[in-house]
Amino acid sequence: METELRLESSLWVGNKRYRAVLSGWHFNWTEVDKKNRDKKTISVPVAEVVGVEEGRVEILPRKSVEDTDKDFTVFYVKRSSSGSSYGLLWRLGRIQFSCPSRVLRDQWTKHLRTALKTHSPLRPNRLLVFINPFGGKKKGRKIYHSLVAPLFELAGISSHVIVTERANQARDHLLKKDLKGFDGVVCVGGDGMFSEILHGLIGRTQQEAGLSENDPTVALQPCPLHIGIIPAGSTDCVCYATVGVIDPVTSALHIIIGDSQPLDVCSVHQASALMRYSVSLLGYGFYGDVLAESEKHRWMGPLRYDYSGTMVYLSNRSYAGIVQYLPADPLLSSPRDRTRCLSGCSVLGVSLNVASCLSFCAFPGEWVSVEGRFRCVSLTCMSSSCPKSPLGLSPSAHLADGTGDLILVWDTHPLGFLKFLYRHTSTQDQFDLPFVEVHRVKAVRFSLPSERDTGQEMTNEQKMATPFLCGLCCSKVPAKSVWNCDGEILSSTEILCRIHGQLVRLYARGIEEGAAVHNCGKENDKCQMGCTLIK
Numbered sequence: 001m002e003t004e005l006r007l008e009s010s011l012w013v014g015n016k017r018y019r020a021v022l023s024g025w026h027f028n029w030t031e032v033d034k035k036n037r038d039k040k041t042i043s044v045p046v047a048e049v050v051g052v053e054e055g056r057v058e059i060l061p062r063k064s065v066e067d068t069d070k071d072f073t074v075f076y077v078k079r080s081s082s083g084s085s086y087g088l089l090w091r092l093g094r095i096q097f098s099c100p101s102r103v104l105r106d107q108w109t110k111h112l113r114t115a116l117k118t119h120s121p122l123r124p125n126r127l128l129v130f131i132n133p134f135g136g137k138k139k140g141r142k143i144y145h146s147l148v149a150p151l152f153e154l155a156g157i158s159s160h161v162i163v164t165e166r167a168n169q170a171r172d173h174l175l176k177k178d179l180k181g182f183d184g185v186v187c188v189g190g191d192g193m194f195s196e197i198l199h200g201l202i203g204r205t206q207q208e209a210g211l212s213e214n215d216p217t218v219a220l221q222p223c224p225l226h227i228g229i230i231p232a233g234s235t236d237c238v239c240y241a242t243v244g245v246i247d248p249v250t251s252a253l254h255i256i257i258g259d260s261q262p263l264d265v266c267s268v269h270q271a272s273a274l275m276r277y278s279v280s281l282l283g284y285g286f287y288g289d290v291l292a293e294s295e296k297h298r299w300m301g302p303l304r305y306d307y308s309g310t311m312v313y314l315s316n317r318s319y320a321g322i323v324q325y326l327p328a329d330p331l332l333s334s335p336r337d338r339t340r341c342l343s344g345c346s347v348l349g350v351s352l353n354v355a356s357c358l359s360f361c362a363f364p365g366e367w368v369s370v371e372g373r374f375r376c377v378s379l380t381c382m383s384s385s386c387p388k389s390p391l392g393l394s395p396s397a398h399l400a401d402g403t404g405d406l407i408l409v410w411d412t413h414p415l416g417f418l419k420f421l422y423r424h425t426s427t428q429d430q431f432d433l434p435f436v437e438v439h440r441v442k443a444v445r446f447s448l449p450s451e452r453d454t455g456q457e458m459t460n461e462q463k464m465a466t467p468f469l470c471g472l473c474c475s476k477v478p479a480k481s482v483w484n485c486d487g488e489i490l491s492s493t494e495i496l497c498r499i500h501g502q503l504v505r506l507y508a509r510g511i512e513e514g515a516a517v518h519n520c521g522k523e524n525d526k527c528q529m530g531c532t533l534i535k
């Protein structure tokens with residue numbers, strides 16, 4: 001049995017005396033003062049101690065060390081509300097203690113360091129860091145060197161940094177180079193950069209396990225290395241949906257303390273070839289068109305999505321398609337149950353087993369099939385919340401339950417579609433519209449109806465409702481859209497998608513919410529459930 005590391009003594013902070021206690025999972029200190037009648041204690045979980053240094057140490061604005069005999073400095077995670085976002089910002093807290101003797105100081109630093117190792121086994125020692133210098137507002141390098149690297153250094157993490165010189169360099173490195181000695185891979189960039197790391201690590205893991213990624217029925221091997229995301233992109237959806245804020249310091253602290261969040265991944269196949277993996281948005285129709293349009297305007301930076309979104313909305317397109325899906329167990333959860341997947345969420349699941357995946361061919365009866373014209377067809381393994389849409393594409397989706405949410409938006413009047421889109425920016429239910437359906441699924445297949453049905457002439461009504469782009473200059477609606485797969489355009493339209501439960505792990509812990517109302521009626525720190533009602 002593990003022996004409890006306990007240490008208790010009087011310590012000084014400035015000219016005030018404190019009772020400091022290290023016991024079990026916590027380190028806390030209480031001012032010993034008659035005026036502190038309510039005995040206000042600051043308590044830090046040992047797992048959230050970032051580092052312990054001898055002497056009086058500061059790291060911001062730059063590192064300074066006053067090497068004294070009887071002092072030690074503790075750095076820890078301090079939370080603050082993030083204002084506009086749902087999650088909490090993490091900042092580096094610092095406290096400098098003075099001991100009556102050097103012996104006691106050494107005892108404190110030794111005990112705290114041992115406790116750290118015992119209580120957070122997943123803390124990384126060595127990281128491989130990829131920086132995309134062109135992501136988002138092109139600030140990746142600056143963000144890493146000024147905000148993240150000093151924290152890694154403080155925590156004793158050594159990192160090998162690669163600033164990418166081309167697209168797919170990070171993916172290729174992970175597929176081919178020696179990864180021995182690394183505990184995790186960090187990407188500094190956006191969802192596209194994350195996707196490179198995802199493909200590199202999943203591919204490498206399957207190669208080493210001798211599994212074929214091209215076979216959609218194969219049970220893929222989970223990746224051993226953790227992934228950390230330092231947000232420096234345009235949408236930063238994966239970071240937002242797993243941490244709750246877009247903040248490099250918060251993300252760096254999650255990496256340092258070795259937080260671990262499993263994540264579902266969707267594999268996308270065409271015939272018997274793997275096309276790509278997706279974790280956030282796999283979208284056909286509106287989201288595919290927005291991505292295709294936005295690629296022409298990359299020079300605009302993150303604003304390209306706002307511009308292209310407006311243009312594509314005004315082009316008023318819908319597309320014919322056949323969607324088949326394998327529903328998940330409705331007794332376990334539903335995309336409309338108004339729960340949210342928050343830190344400590346208990347809605348977990350495993351991957352679709354091989355037999356039920358094969359049953360797509362063998363037992364078509366389990367699959368549901370719908371056909372018609374759609375504004376958009378989207379599949380997401382997580383909420384896909386992002387700063388544009390704080391509750392996301394599917395607010396009750398779960399990060400690690402082995403399912404995805406399929407959102408079908410049938411063709412509708414332009415104002416109806418605008419209402420649907422607009423609801424993503426507030427807490428209004430975007431699924432509570434007559435032309436929208438949402439299904440929790442384990443697999444999806446998309447195909448096109450026969451050719452003569454797709455190149456339809458525009459009706460006069462459609463022409464009137466289409467004041468820009470194709471409506472004014474063309475007489476045909478484009479026959480097909482493209483798939484937006486986490487920000488990459490897929491080269492095929494007809495695809496088979498399968499959700500793999502918990503295929504990768506991130507240095508994150510899900511969204512920590514400030515003042516939330518829980519299903520169990522208890523407050524945040526007492527709730528055992530993890531899931532809360534939508535605010």
Ligand SMILES: CCCCCCCCCCCCC/C=C/[C@@H](O)[C@H](COP(=O)(O)O)NC(=O)CCCCC
Nearest residue numbers: 190191192233234235236237281309389421486487
């Ligand atoms: C009238 C107001 C309309 C607001 C619509 C809001 C809907 C927003 C949902 C966004 C979901 C985003 C899911 C994430 C997608 C990213 O993977 C992808 C690539 O990101 P990056 O690598 O950072 O460039 N981003 C997009 O495809 C952008 C979609 C924007 C749609 C308007």
Ligand SMILES: Nc1ncnc2c1ncn2[C@@H]1O[C@H](COP(=O)(O)OP(=O)(O)O)[C@@H](O)[C@H]1O
Nearest residue numbers: 135136164165166167189190191192193233234
């Ligand atoms: N050095 C580079 N030059 C050009 N493209 C790159 C480079 N490094 C990464 N990329 C690619 O840039 C794309 C977008 O990167 P990302 O970091 O997601 O930024 P954004 O969120 O602005 O799209 C990714 O698909 C990635 O493959």
Ligand SMILES: [Ca+2]
Nearest residue numbers: 264381398403
């Ligand atoms: Ca999921």
